[in-house]
C-alpha cells in the first residue's frame with residue numbers, strides 16, 4: 437500500500453491535535469477556493485486577490501501570529517502549517533498572506549503608534565484592507581541599506597520621494613509600509629496608497645508568481661503628516677526584523693509546493709505506463725522519488741524545529757536563514773525533478789509541477805536570495821562578514 441511522502445516518518449505525530457485540526461481547515465479551504473482555479477489564474481496572470489484576502493481573513497490567517505486587533509494570536513507552528521498548505525495551492529497565495537501578515541501588518545503591529553494600529557490592523561486582519569511592504573528599489577535589492585528613497589522633514593510634514601520595485605500587492609493595496617532614508621537613518625512610513633503623488637504600476641510579463649500581483653510604487657514628492665512615521669522603527673533592523681518573520685513562513689511554505697509536486701509525480705508515475713509497466717516500477721524513478729521524499733521530510737523536521745524555537749521565543753534570524761536557504765533550495769530541486777517524471781506533461785498547466793517550479797524561482801530570490809542567506813550562515817560560522 438503506497439504511503440504519502442510526509443507519512444513515511446509519521447511526522448504528523450509531532451503535531452498537537454489543535455495544530456493538525458488547524459492545518460486541515462486551511463487545507464480544505466485551499467481545496468475549495470484555490471485548487472480548482474489556480475492554473476487559470478496563473479495562465480491569465482491575475483488572481484481574485486481581494487476576494488481571496490477576504491476568504492483568508494474570515495479563516496483567521498491574516499496576521500494570525502499577532503495578538504490583538506482581531507488577530508488570532510496563533511502559534512508559530514500553526515502559522516507555518518498554514519503557509520505550507522497555502523503554498524501547496526500556489527506560492528502566490530502564500531505570498532499574499534506573508535506580505536499582509538508578516539510584512540505589512542507586523543511592521544505596523546511592532547513599530548506603529550496606537551493610532552496607526554487602530555487605523556489599519558483590524559481591517560487588514562479581515563482582508564478588507566490590503567497592505568504591501570516597500571523596501572526593494574530598482575537599483576537596490578540585496579543591499580537595501582543603500583536605498584535612494586528619501587523622506588525629508590518639512591515643518592509638521594514628511595516629504596517622500598523615490599521608487600520601490602517588485603512590491604507584492606502594490607497595485608491593489610490600500611496601504612504601504614515604505615522604508616526611506618532620513619537625516620537620522622532609515623525609517624518606516626505608513627503610506628495610504630490614495631495619497632496624492634503615490635502611483636502603483638503593475639509589473640507585467642512575469643514567468644513566475646503569475647497568480648500574484650507585483651508592482652512598482654512611485655513616490656513623487658508625497659506629503660505625509662508627521663504621524664505617518666513608524667515611531668518605534670529605527671535603522672535597517674526595522675525592515676530586517678519584518679523579513680525574518682516572513683522568511684520563517686517561507687521555510688514552511690516552500691515545503692507545500694514541494695509536497696504538491698511530489699504527490700503529483702507519484703500519482704503520475706504509478707499510472708503512466710511505458711515499456712509495458714508503470715514508470716513507478718523502474719528503479720531510476722523510485723530512486724528519484726525516495727531521494728525527494730527524504731529531502732521533503734528533512735525540510736519538514738527543520739521547519740518544525742524552527743517553529744518550536746519560535747514558540748519558545750528562542751528563534752534567531754540566522755536560524756531562519758538556514759531554514760530558508762535549505763528548504764527553498766530543496767523545494768525547487770524537487771519541483772524540477774518531479775517535472776522530469778511527468779515527461780512532456782510536466783510542462784503543462786494541466787499539472788501543478790512546472791507552475792510550482794517557476795513560482796519557486798521568485799521564492800528563491802525574494803526575502804533574501806540564497807546567496808545572501810549563505811553569507812549570513814557563513815558569517816555565523818567564521819565570524820567574518822562578507823557583506824562589507
Ligand SMILES: Cc1cc2nc3c(=O)[nH]c(=O)nc-3n(C[C@H](O)[C@H](O)[C@H](O)COP(=O)(O)OP(=O)(O)OC[C@H]3O[C@@H](n4cnc5c(N)ncnc54)[C@H](O)[C@@H]3O)c2cc1C
Nearest residue numbers: 569570571572577578602603604645798801802803805807
Ligand atoms: C515576485 C517578487 C515579489 C517581490 N516582492 C517584494 C515585496 O513585496 N517587497 C520588497 O521590498 N521586495 C520584493 N521583492 C524583491 C526581492 O526582495 C528582491 O528581488 C531581492 O531582495 C533581490 O534583489 P534584486 O532582485 O535586486 O537582486 P540583486 O540584489 O541585484 O542580486 C542579483 C544577484 O546577485 C547576488 N548578490 C547580490 N549581492 C551579493 C553578494 N554580496 N554576494 C554574493 N552574491 C550577491 C544575488 O544573490 C543575486 O543572485 C520581490 C521580488 C519578486 C521576484
